[in-house]
Amino acid sequence: MLAAVIILVFAFFTVFFVPAVRPEPEPANEDAIKKDPQLKKLWSLAQSAMRERKPLKAEKALLTILKFDEKNAAAYNRLGILYAKEKHYKEAIECFEIAQSLDNNASSLHNVGLIYYETSKYEKAAMAFSQAIALEGDQPARYIAYAKALEKLGERNKAVEALETAYSLNPSTVVLRHLLELYENAGDAENIEVTKRRIEDLQLKKAELEAKAASRAKRNILSRPTKKPKPTEAERAAAKTQRAEAKAQARANRPVRKPVNKLAKKRKII
Secondary structure, eight states, X not given: OHHHHHHHHHHOOSTTOOTTOOOOOOOSOOHHHHHSHHHHHHHHHHHHHHHTTOHHHHHHHHHHHHHHOTTOHHHHHHHXXXXXXXXXXXXXXXXXXXHHHHSOOHHHHHHHHXXXXXXXXXXXXXXXXXXXXXXXXXXXXXXXXXXHHHXXXXXXXXXXXXXXXXHHHSOOHHHHHHHHHHHXXXXXXXXXXXXXXXXHHHHHHHHHHHHHHHHHHHHHHHHSOOOOOOOOHHHHHHHHHHHHHHHHHHHHHSOOOOOOOHHHHHXXXX
């Protein structure tokens, strides 16, 4: 999964891909691959080849998987990632669309939207991002991507709304910086200042929370009882000897009981 994300980041290195915008991994339907030893081996080979930037080797392995399992959405999605990295956008879109048709999920739609954005097809990009959000709208990166496409289409108000939704899902300075960039591109001085203050306030709040957390951690460390060091072998032996001597001394100091004359005892009772 991580390898796929890293590869997509390299594939789309335009200004669109700032830290909060991340291509999504392929659908999690690799069970069929994991169950089949041959497919599992091919999948591992494809992943290794992509990490090593050997596209032809990776493509061959993925196409071989699809030869055995032509309805494997994960393989189509990974192949789309590979083609996107090589800037074969038409083939990439085709693969993502097939993956989406086989496994209707937001990830494939999101990835299709990224390709459309990269190729300046902003209307199609916005539509793909919107559909991805409709299927699964709890990922801030989708709203950020949607906002970027909307901005290109001149729909600034909708873009602001999308970014505010992203912020509600993940209140971070990264999202606010996207919002600031949007206002800067529009030359909106008033909202630029407002957003800068929001960033400063959020940074201050974060710093205060981190300081409180550090203070609590320090107090917890100081309040922990200090563990006594383990005694050495010599100390244990000395303690054992001391205990033995104490027992012997106690036995020596114990009063000696005199034997009782049974007859006298009997008489005393009578």
